[in-house]
Amino acid sequence: MKLQGTMRINDKGHLEIGGCDTVELARRFGTPLYVLDEEHFRQNCRSYYRAFVEKYDGVVIYAGKTLLTLAICHIVAEEGLSLDVVSGGELYTARKARFPMERVYFHGNNKSVTELKMALDFKVGRIMVDNPYELEMLNRLAGEAGVCANIIMRLTPGVEAHTHEYIKTGQIDSKFGMVIANGQAMEAIKKALNMEHIRVRGLHCHIGSQIFELQSYAHAAEVMMGFAAGVRRETGWAPEEMNLGGGLGIYYAEGDEPRPVEAYAETVMQSIREQAQKHGLPVPRVMVEPGRSISGPAGTTLYTVGAVKEIPGIRKYVAVDGGMADNPRPAMYQSRYEALVANRAAEEPQETVSIAGKCCESGDMLIWDINLPAVNPGDILAVSATGAYNYSMSMNYNRLPRPAMVLVRDGEADVIVARETYEDLIRNDVVPERLVKRKVVQLAGAGY
Numbered sequence: 284m285k286l287q288g289t290m291r292i293n294d295k296g297h298l299e300i301g302g303c304d305t306v307e308l309a310r311r312f313g314t315p316l317y318v319l320d321e322e323h324f325r326q327n328c329r330s331y332y333r334a335f336v337e338k339y340d341g342v343v344i345y346a347g348k349t350l351l352t353l354a355i356c357h358i359v360a361e362e363g364l365s366l367d368v369v370s371g372g373e374l375y376t377a378r379k380a381r382f383p384m385e386r387v388y389f390h391g392n393n394k395s396v397t398e399l400k401m402a403l404d405f406k407v408g409r410i411m412v413d414n415p416y417e418l419e420m421l422n423r424l425a426g427e428a429g430v431c432a433n434i435i436m437r438l439t440p441g442v443e444a445h446t447h448e449y450i451k452t453g454q455i456d457s458k459f460g461m462v463i464a465n466g467q468a469m470e471a472i473k474k475a476l477n478m479e480h481i482r483v484r485g486l487h488c489h490i491g492s493q494i495f496e497l498q499s500y501a502h503a504a505e506v507m508m509g510f511a512a513g514v515r516r517e518t519g520w521a522p523e524e525m526n527l528g529g530g531l532g533i534y535y536a537e538g539d540e541p542r543p544v545e546a547y548a549e550t551v552m553q554s555i556r557e558q559a560q561k562h563g564l565p566v567p568r569v570m571v572e573p574g575r576s577i578s579g580p581a582g583t584t585l586y587t588v589g590a591v592k593e594i595p596g597i598r599k600y601v602a603v604d605g606g607m608a609d610n611p612r613p614a615m616y617q618s619r620y621e622a623l624v625a626n627r628a629a630e631e632p633q634e635t636v637s638i639a640g641k642c643c644e645s646g647d648m649l650i651w652d653i654n655l656p657a658v659n660p661g662d663i664l665a666v667s668a669t670g671a672y673n674y675s676m677s678m679n680y681n682r683l684p685r686p687a688m689v690l691v692r693d694g695e696a697d698v699i700v701a702r703e704t705y706e707d708l709i710r711n712d713v714v715p716e717r718l719v720k721r722k723v724v725q726l727a728g729a730g731y
């Protein structure tokens with residue numbers, strides 16, 4: 284496993300993150316446990332801040348869908364980034380954390396009336412309008428509220444990035460955004476420019492996630508600026524803001540070669556400037572929405588090894604106390620991960636094993652064929668790069684309680700998400716009176 288951020292191996296041969304011994308963390312907080320390296324998370328925010336905000340007066344909008352909790356909102360706000368939220372729930376979290384609302388960007392391909400009203404009421408900075416239906420609805424709601432909504436139009440540029448089928452979004456056949464190629468985007472923007480309660484500030488596209496090819500961004504910028512030039516010709520309006528979405532890839536496992544944020548910024552800015560010059564457009568304020576490349580590498584999940592099952596000549600399964608419920612990515616996207624045995628982190632690999640989760644599902648495999656030292660029940664397994672789209676996509680399948688999350692830094696560990704309890708799992712269950720009357724449910728004082 285590649286050691287990232289503040290990870291190191293201490294004198295006991297244990298994996299340490301943020302100055303905390305992970306074996307000790309597992310003992311103290313239990314497993315599965317999400318461990319977030321605060322320093323690493325902040326450093327990632329800072330790389331973006333330096334590359335886009337300081338250097339080009341751009342805007343960096345952290346994508347909350349990757350990992351959002353009250354504590355994360357505090358950190359993101361402190362680091363001077365803005366925040367992309369995609370639902371009433373994420374918006375509510377930001378509000379509760381007192382995240383500055385003018386720095387909130389509200390996304391979503393099917394925002395509800397309630398969500399849009401909430402966004403107007405909280406006075407979010409920008410609403411990213413995804414489709415003509417939403418545009419009409421927002422104009423009406425803003426009118427009713429007596430305000431003018433600042434919007435950015437989400438477009439589909441027809442740029443295909445090389446990434447997993449389910450996480451690419453910029454191609455024409457996508458549920459997101461208004462298509463440039465067939466005139467839908469032009470028609471919508473003309474409408475929007477004439478709406479009384481809408482102010483169009485800019486354009487947006489997002490071409491996909493876990494992208495290593497920077498040229499895809501240059502291409503997207505070219506298409507978007509070309510479109511902007513067309514809009515200017517037809518309406519006289521030019522975008523003040525150009526949001527090119529997120530998507531920068533990270534290191535999960537061998538073969539992943541992430542590009543530096545500075546190179547990403549240079550590519551994007553160069554393309555935007557060239558295109559602005561080519562079309563005689565003012566250079567818009569460039570915005571990016573990184574998520575994975577900020578939170579992903581900063582997260583590690585600790586598990587305790589349980590059953591180890593060897594099928595001679597075929598495979599050795601090492602089962603851990605979590606799996607697809609806390610990390611659905613391998614099951615959903617065949618994502619690859621690396622791991623090490625945290626309590627014997629300095630030992631050389633000895634055997635090839637496969638890491639299984641504990642859900643009742645053959646597809647609940649975290650890692651196929653990984654080389655590890657001999658693994659035994661009770662060992663602590665650390666899986667790296669789990670900061671993005673793990674906790675945020677976690678679930679209670681098989682009624683597994685969600686793990687806790689601890690924020691580690693300089694030897695201190697603080698819980699930022701408490702471990703779910705069995706009681707949490709039944710909190711919203713309701714037994715209708717008629718079932719109780721018929722005594723279908725017999726609670727046998729089990730004493731849990």
Ligand code: LLP
Nearest residue numbers: 346489492493529530531572573574575672
């Ligand atoms: N902006 C928009 C409009 C997006 O749709 C996304 C991700 C981002 C920004 C952030 O992209 P990032 O920098 O994190 O790549 N659940 C999948 C990824 C889905 C991506 C959703 N959109 C996964 O686990 O790989």
